Amino acid sequence: MIKFSLFRWWAIVIKEFIQMRRDRLSFGMMVGIPLMQLILFGFAINSDPKHLPTAVLIANHSVFSRTLTHALENSGYFQLVKIAQNEEEVNRLLALGQVQFVLTIPNDFARQLIRKEHPVLLLEADATDPAATSNALGTLNILIQNVFDRDLVGHLQHLRGKPPAVELRIHRKYNPDGITQYNVVPGLMGVILTMTMIMITALAMTREKERGTMENLLATPARPLEVMLGKIIPYILIGYIQITIILLVSRFFFQVPMLGSLKLLYGIAILFIAANLSVGITFSTLAKNQLQAVQMAFFFFLPSLLLSGFMFPFRGMPHWAQNIGEVLPLTHFLRLVRGILLKGNGWEDSVPEIIPIVIFMTVVILLGVLRYRKTLD
Amino acid sequence: MSNLVIEVKGLTKYFGKRCVVDNLALHVERGQIYGFLGPNGSGKTTTIRMLCGLLTPDAGQGQCLGYNILTQSDQIKRQVGYMTQKFTLYEDLTIHENLDFVARIYGMSRRRVRVSQSLEQLGLTERANQLAGSLSGGWKQRLALAACLLHEPQLLLLDEPTAGVDPKARRDFWEQIHQLSAQGITTLVSTHYMDEAERCHRLAYLAYGNLLVNGTVQEVIDHSGLTVWTVMGDNLWKLQAQLKSLPGLEQVVPFGNLLHLIGQDTDLLQASIAPLMTNSPYEWQLSKPTLEDVFISLMGHAQDHSL
Numbered sequence: 072m073i074k075f076s077l078f079r080w081w082a083i084v085i086k087e088f089i090q091m092r093r094d095r096l097s098f099g100m101m102v103g104i105p106l107m108q109l110i111l112f113g114f115a116i117n118s119d120p121k122h123l124p125t126a127v128l129i130a131n132h133s134v135f136s137r138t139l140t141h142a143l144e145n146s147g148y149f150q151l152v153k154i155a156q157n158e159e160e161v162n163r164l165l166a167l168g169q170v171q172f173v174l175t176i177p178n179d180f181a182r183q184l185i186r187k188e189h190p191v192l193l194l195e196a197d198a199t200d201p202a203a204t205s206n207a208l209g210t211l212n213i214l215i216q217n218v219f220d221r222d223l224v225g226h227l228q229h230l231r232g233k234p235p236a237v238e239l240r241i242h243r244k245y246n247p248d249g250i251t252q253y254n255v256v257p258g259l260m261g262v263i264l265t266m267t268m269i270m271i272t273a274l275a276m277t278r279e280k281e282r283g284t285m286e287n288l289l290a291t292p293a294r295p296l297e298v299m300l301g302k303i304i305p306y307i308l309i310g311y312i313q314i315t316i317i318l319l320v321s322r323f324f325f326q327v328p329m330l331g332s333l334k335l336l337y338g339i340a341i342l343f344i345a346a347n348l349s350v351g352i353t354f355s356t357l358a359k360n361q362l363q364a365v366q367m368a369f370f371f372f373l374p375s376l377l378l379s380g381f382m383f384p385f386r387g388m389p390h391w392a393q394n395i396g397e398v399l400p401l402t403h404f405l406r407l408v409r410g411i412l413l414k415g416n417g418w419e420d421s422v423p424e425i426i427p428i429v430i431f432m433t434v435v436i437l438l439g440v441l442r443y444r445k446t447l448d
Numbered sequence: 449m450s451n452l453v454i455e456v457k458g459l460t461k462y463f464g465k466r467c468v469v470d471n472l473a474l475h476v477e478r479g480q481i482y483g484f485l486g487p488n489g490s491g492k493t494t495t496i497r498m499l500c501g502l503l504t505p506d507a508g509q510g511q512c513l514g515y516n517i518l519t520q521s522d523q524i525k526r527q528v529g530y531m532t533q534k535f536t537l538y539e540d541l542t543i544h545e546n547l548d549f550v551a552r553i554y555g556m557s558r559r560r561v562r563v564s565q566s567l568e569q570l571g572l573t574e575r576a577n578q579l580a581g582s583l584s585g586g587w588k589q590r591l592a593l594a595a596c597l598l599h600e601p602q603l604l605l606l607d608e609p610t611a612g613v614d615p616k617a618r619r620d621f622w623e624q625i626h627q628l629s630a631q632g633i634t635t636l637v638s639t640h641y642m643d644e645a646e647r648c649h650r651l652a653y654l655a656y657g658n659l660l661v662n663g664t665v666q667e668v669i670d671h672s673g674l675t676v677w678t679v680m681g682d683n684l685w686k687l688q689a690q691l692k693s694l695p696g697l698e699q700v701v702p703f704g705n706l707l708h709l710i711g712q713d714t715d716l717l718q719a720s721i722a723p724l725m726t727n728s729p730y731e732w733q734l735s736k737p738t739l740e741d742v743f744i745s746l747m748g749h750a751q752d753h754s755l
């Protein structure tokens with residue numbers, strides 16, 4: 072029989088509590104992570120996104136077009152943000168992701184409707200992320216059945232009812248079959264890069280501190296920026312290996328379409344990788360040991376995962392969560408990858424998403440260099 | 449440049465509220481081997497770190513190799529070879545890779561040649577591809593010394609370079625330091641070993657952040673003004689019990705079958721022990737204080753002060 076001593080057990084319990092209290096960061100994480108998850112899952116994440124930005128291209132102004140646009144807005148799912156002037160603009164708005172939907176009211180709409188010719192309403196949807204659009208489309212399908220009833224009075228009353236007076240045609244662009252993998256797999260590229268890049272670099276510098284080799288390094292003439300950039304380079308290479316693996320798997324395993332230029336994707340990726348590495352390096356200048364570094368990396372990773380639009384449709388989140396999301400490099404990288412692979416976006420379409428990544432990176436590197444101690448103080 | 453390689457005064461460092469180095473002044477001449485002694489925690493490492501810019505002093509000023517220690521640590525770092533107390537080369541790099549890294553960081557010309565020369569001098573050419581972490585303590589120290597000599601520094605700051613090293617390796621080490629000294633290279637070396645202290649041109653003794661004495665070995669001994677009685681014989685522990693709290697007797701230090709009785713006041717000490725000397729089974733002898741006696745006495749005093 073093994074004897075269990077309550078004294079010894081209690082001694083250990085006390086010691087563990089003391090150590091737990093001393094380790095402020097771990098303690099903070101234990102409290103912080105559930106709180107963060109509760110808030111993010113509870114409030115920020117909404118898989119039934121509403122108020123999706125919508126543009127209309129109205130070739131024929133009439134009482135019906137006004138009714139229709141009002142009805143769209145009243146449904147709660149659509150928010151009119153733009154009156155498009157022509158086809159070209161429609162395509163651009165969708166490619167840049169500025170709107171989720173474009174509704175086209177064709178020439179002659181009112182007359183055809185009155186003549187019972189069942190005119191066609193075209194709704195183009197950015198279906199890269201099928202989850203973001205499905206409820207809105209469902210609602211619109213119902214709404215269209217009797218949206219014009221109020222206008223169809225007097226001698227037009229017979230147009231009410233079935234079949235509906237207009238035909239709704241929906242174009243799911245970029246991912247016509249609504250295949251979730253098309254959205255998730257390219258997204259995974261950003262997620263995997265974020266996780267590994269931050270983690271390994273956060274460890275890189277803390278390792279020097281923990282092993283004491285930092286003292287030797289500091290005693291040499293090496294300057295902070297030299298050390299930080301020197302540590303970043305090897306990991307950029309690893310990042311590219313990861314990208315290549317993910318692309319190969321996407322292509323040959325999930326048959327993800329690759330419409331855009333891979334060269335462009337590879338070129339842009341360096342910015343995203345560097346942004347994440349700079350976060351890692353900056354964390355490692357803050358962390359006292361490797362465990363803290365991992366904890367910090369995790370603390371950054373969680374919101375990136377949840378608020379970037381990877382897990383849940385970005386437009387389904389409340390504004391404050393979207394604002395946080397807009398700061399994170401992953402958000403923009405996801406849009407870039409999906410844009411290039413699924414929409415065939417080129418350099419000019421990508422610039423608006425590149426700029427925030429560059430700003431983020433610059434600020435973080437600056438913080439890191441400021442925080443980097445040239446002394447052991 | 450003046451003949452003083454290190455010239456600092458008022459050097460002070462606090463960690464939190466604790467004063468770890470207190471108003472320290474230090475003068476070291478070119479080519480000197482300057483010994484830095486003192487009990488653990490007396491501030492030796494902290495002082496050395498302040499000299500090479502690894503810690504910012506809270507007060508004080510001075511120059512090191514003609515550069516201001518407060519503002520020109522980049523220049524100082526280029527000409528100083530600092531050997532840390534702990535082994536701080538990369539254990540996961542090989543011996544050769546470590547030396548090569550150092551050579552690159554200092555931007556040395558003829559890097560390959562100098563690294564292989566250094567390996568040869570070390571006698572590690574054959575084991576150059578062995579991981580540094582797999583070396584024994586003594587070899588690690590040698591490698592660390594070789595690494596900090598690689599860029600041919602003018603000043604060596606060596607923090608307990610021989611701790612835990614066998615006597616033969618220690619002798620080799622000191623031979624090398626003296627050779628470098630002959631070439632005009634200055635060394636500040638901290639140590640706990642008395643024989644090493646005696647090999648230094650000058651010594652400084654630090655306790656609780658205060659510089660208590662400095663000078664040549666002889667000056668330090670003469671300046672101490674200590675009287676030492678040596679007692680020889682068997683069963684000295686019996687005598688030791690009787691010696692407790694005698695006036696004028698400050699320290700009783702056993703050395704094998706000898707006891708050193710140390711005191712400041714010659715007459716008072718003599719008066720106190722006189723009764724014990726009559727009909728004593730032991731052999732009593734008035735002797736010259738050794739360096740160790742001086743340091744033990746200094747340490748005792750310092751502790752009294754710190755209370």
Ligand SMILES: Nc1ncnc2c1ncn2[C@@H]1O[C@H](COP(=O)(O)OP(=O)(O)O)[C@@H](O)[C@H]1O
Nearest residue numbers: 447463468486487488489490491492493494495
């Ligand atoms: N980074 C630090 N933070 C707080 N206290 C320190 C730090 N480094 C050293 N100390 C304290 O300063 C005192 C002097 O240390 P040190 O200079 O290493 O002494 P020595 O090298 O003479 O043994 C010690 O009490 C030590 O605990």
Ligand SMILES: [Mg+2]
Nearest residue numbers: 492493533607
């Ligand atoms: Mg020390």
